[in-house]
Amino acid sequence: MSSPQEWYNSLPPITKGYGTLCLLFTTAYQLGVLNHYYIALLYGKVFKNFEVWRLFTNFFFLGGFSINFGIRLLMIARYGVQLEQGPFQRRTADFLWMMIFGALSLLALYAIPFFELHFGGISLVFMLLYVWSREFPTANINLYGLVTLKAFYLPWAMLALDVIFGSPILPDLLGIVAGHLYYFLTVLHPLAGGKMILKTPAWVRKIVARWRIGAPAPTRPVAGAGSRAAPAQPERDTGVFRGRAYRLSD
Template sequence: MSTPAEYYRSLPPVSKTYGVACLMTTTAYYLGLISPGSIYLNYGLVFKHFQVWRVFTNFFFLGPFSFPFAMELFIIEKYGVSLERGPFDKRTADYVWMLIFGAMSLLMMSFVPYLLSPFMGSSVVFMIVYVWSREFPNARISIYGLVSLKGFYLPYAMLAFNLLLGNPLKPDILGMVAGHLYYFLTVLHPLAGGKFMLKTPLWVHRIVAYWGEGTQINAPVQSNPYAGIAFQGRSHRLNGNTRRTSTPEQPQTNTAQQPIQGDGVAFRGRSHRLDGR
């Protein structure tokens, strides 16, 4: 059995980063470092007082420590990791783009006053559930050990349980809409003969490459070779040579016609015979 540290290191990067960010946000709330009023989505404060951070921070607060909070972290750990290791294996940038597209879709829907939610992290989590259900429609799952069903029906079963528990359904429904929109544009529409219209942008590839985590098949940019290195610099030889190349050796030339090039020599010049010739 692996230790918690080994288990943490084994998680794929995107799901791990998002889950840890949500956990740290709730921890900061309990420590009194932040308040929900300072990070929730409010377009009036965004546009009038330039509190742009609210557009991003509202996706990282899943509520206080509670059973629903633990279940949403469990969903990220189980279904998000399953997506990242399955359909999105070696497609880190594509998975990041799926989450970004879902967040942008939710922001667009929130311009409708009735659809506005102060915190939309739960909607992103439910979007993960919906996309997983479409990618693994025949997988057998068990909900709380009470009901066994196919993966395709998981979002609808979770909606029914939330209804019985008295939890609000609007965040879940918005997450389903965002997830279906992504799945339609990337899978259903191309399979029906339509054009693939949701290609991962180049700037997302560049962010993932600079991040240096995960892999992307046929990435248009190279990953950052220095990601995670605390100090970067160029080595120098003590004899004054500032750059060392690995070019193949050149054939020897006539030293009588070409002066010898040396590094670290205090004086370099042309020799003369003492008899003046």
């Protein structure tokens, strides 16, 4: 068994970076070093006082230390890693763009006055979970040792658990909306014969190349989220179970 440091070093860069920032911000809040008010998404502060950092920092806060915080962090560590090392393997720029697009979508949704939400971390994690569930729809998931279900239904099962435990479900729902929007634009619409309208911008690729983040991109397209390349194996699933075949590591 590898040491914690070896496990941490083995994580793919984007997932490792996002999970680390979430842990650091939450730890600083828990120790009293950071007042979460100063990182909250308050559009009045952003536009009137030019506190633009709030557009970014709100996504790094998952609440105080609790069981829910641990679950969200584990979701990043498991599903983010499987996405970045599976469908997005050697496509770091595309994975980074997925996260950026999800954040931008959530910023637009959070701007609706009716919602009155100020932290997007949970929503972004649910966006990540939803995309994972569409990429690995037929994987079997054992939920807390109580029930086994297909991965396609996992976001909805986690949302139902939040209802049972009295947690707000609006952040979960908005994360699912953002995830479906990304998956529709990059996978479902192109597979239906539509034009790819959500390509990874050149500036994102330049950032990844400039800072040498992740492994170099392949010379030929790889099938996966955001790619119109054909699956390596023909799909046999019908109905709701649509996606590509990827082997999950134990």
